[in-house]
Each structure stands twice: as structure tokens, then as C-alpha cells.
Amino acid sequence: MCPTDTDAKTSKLALFTIFTPNLPLAGKLYKTVTTHLKKTILISIIFLTLLVGCGTSKKVFQNERIFNYENLNLNYALELEKKLKSEDISRTHKVGLGENIYPNKENYELEISRDFKRIIKPNFSLEVGYYFTKDSSIRVTTYEWNDLKKKSFKTEKQNLKTKKAFKKKFTELTEMLTEKFGEPTFSEIQSENQKDDGTYRDGIKWLNKNGMNAYLFAFGNPKGSYNQIRLSIYPN
Numbered sequence: 483m484c485p486t487d488t489d490a491k492t493s494k495l496a497l498f499t500i501f502t503p504n505l506p507l508a509g510k511l512y513k514t515v516t517t518h519l520k521k522t523i524l525i526s527i528i529f530l531t532l533l534v535g536c537g538t539s540k541k542v543f544q545n546e547r548i549f550n551y552e553n554l555n556l557n558y559a560l561e562l563e564k565k566l567k568s569e570d571i572s573r574t575h576k577v578g579l580g581e582n583i584y585p586n587k588e589n590y591e592l593e594i595s596r597d598f599k600r601i602i603k604p605n606f607s608l609e610v611g612y613y614f615t616k617d618s619s620i621r622v623t624t625y626e627w628n629d630l631k632k633k634s635f636k637t638e639k640q641n642l643k644t645k646k647a648f649k650k651k652f653t654e655l656t657e658m659l660t661e662k663f664g665e666p667t668f669s670e671i672q673s674e675n676q677k678d679d680g681t682y683r684d685g686i687k688w689l690n691k692n693g694m695n696a697y698l699f700a701f702g703n704p705k706g707s708y709n710q711i712r713l714s715i716y717p718n
Contacts, residue, residue, distance in 0.1 A: 645706030
């Protein structure tokens with residue numbers, strides 16, 4: 483189980499306290515402190531290993547709070563993006579969402595979305611879109627992962643490395659969504675039967691009558707020169 487942000491702050495505080503220059507330097511007390519220091523360093527190393535191993539996708543879900551829509555509103559989202567030091571890339575006009583991405587069965591009148599961009603090193607740039615109604619209630623959140631190192635030309639080796647990173651990300655997101663929402667209600671993985679040319683689209687949906695809904699899909703091509711992942715999440 484991955485540690486929380488609070489755990490991380492507590493660990494840092496503990497390390498800061500122990501490494502201050504007020505440690506006794508003689509006798510049994512010194513021996514006791516030294517032993518405690520060694521244990522603390524070991525625990526900190528284990529903690530940092532767990533923290534690194536959490537994976538970007540889980541941090542996204544934790545930070546975005548996308549599985550708790552009861553109190554999710556625009557003000558919360560804006561504060562979150564400010565805390566994460568995201569780049570504001572909001573448009574000045576409305577952008578429609580396809581029915582397959584957001585059915586909008588309640589016919590909500592959505593305002594101009596607020597959009598933000600973050601850098602997820604070493605492979606991705608992540609764009610997050612908040613679509614909300616006049617009362618500031620967020621009705622759907624969209625995510626789009628693109629290639630951070632996108633260039634006009636890449637070697638075959640670089641393309642395959644990028645393709646592998648996107649495939650791993652897609653798998654991580656699929657597993658996380660399945661853990662939260664249960665088994666998918668729809669799945670079409672074209673990449674398993676991809677042709678030598680052209681592009682493919684992998685799509686997975688989680689539709690719940692009395693809960694959250696999610697649509698995860700990815701675009702790519704066999705050579706790995708084109709890669710993108712998108713996700714939309716919305717409550718009924």
C-alpha cells in the first residue's frame with residue numbers, strides 16, 4: 483500500500499528532527515541515539531522506495547480526488563491546480579464533448595471549461611479539463627496524456643520506448659479503474675490485432691447505474707510514432 487502525502491510530511495519532519503545538531507556525543511545516550519538514527523535511516527529508505535514505487539497513475543487519482551464527486555466543485559479544482567503549480571491553458575470559448583465521452587443525460591448546460599497542463603516526468607504531459615455547470619459543480623473531468631518528448635523525428639528505438647511507456651500507463655490506469663469501479667462493461671483492444679500501417683484505438687468503459695462512470699481510450703500506431711491516452715470520468 484502506498485504512503486499518503488501526510489505520511490511523507492511526517493517522515494520528512496522526523497528526519498529533520500533527528501538530524502539537528504543537538505545530539506549528545508558521549509556515553510550510553512549517544513549509543514542509543516546512534517542506534518535510533520540507524521533505524522530511522524533504514525525506515526526512511528524503505529519509505530522512499532515505497533513512495534517511488536507508487537506509480538504516477540495512483541498519484542493522479544489521489545491528488546485529483548476524482549472518485550469523490552459529492553463535494554467536488556470548481557473552487558476545489560482551482561485550488562488543487564494552484565497547489566500543483568499547473569499551467570492554466572483554459573480556452574475563451576466552449577468545447578463540446580462527444581456523447582461517447584460524456585452522454586450528458588441530464589442535459590446540463592456546461593460553462594467554458596477550465597483546463598490545466600502538468601508535466602509528468604519522464605514521459606508525459608498531462609492535460610486536465612474540468613467541465614462544470616453555473617453552480618460550479620463539476621460534471622465531468624477529462625484527462626489527456628501526450629508524449630512529453632515529442633519531436634518531429636525519433637529513431638525507431640526511441641519510438642518503441644515511447645510506445646512501451648504509453649502501454650504501461652494504459653495498463654496501470656486500467657487496473658486502477660477496475661479496482662475502483664469493478665470489471666469493465668465494454669472493452670475493445672484494437673492494438674492486439676494491429677495492422678502494419680494506420681492507427682489503432684483501444685477503448686474500455688466502466689458504466690455504473692448508481693455510481694461513477696469512466697471511459698479510457700488510447701490511440702497509437704505500430705511504429706510507436708503516435709501515442710495518446712484519454713480518460714473521462716463523470717457521475718450519474
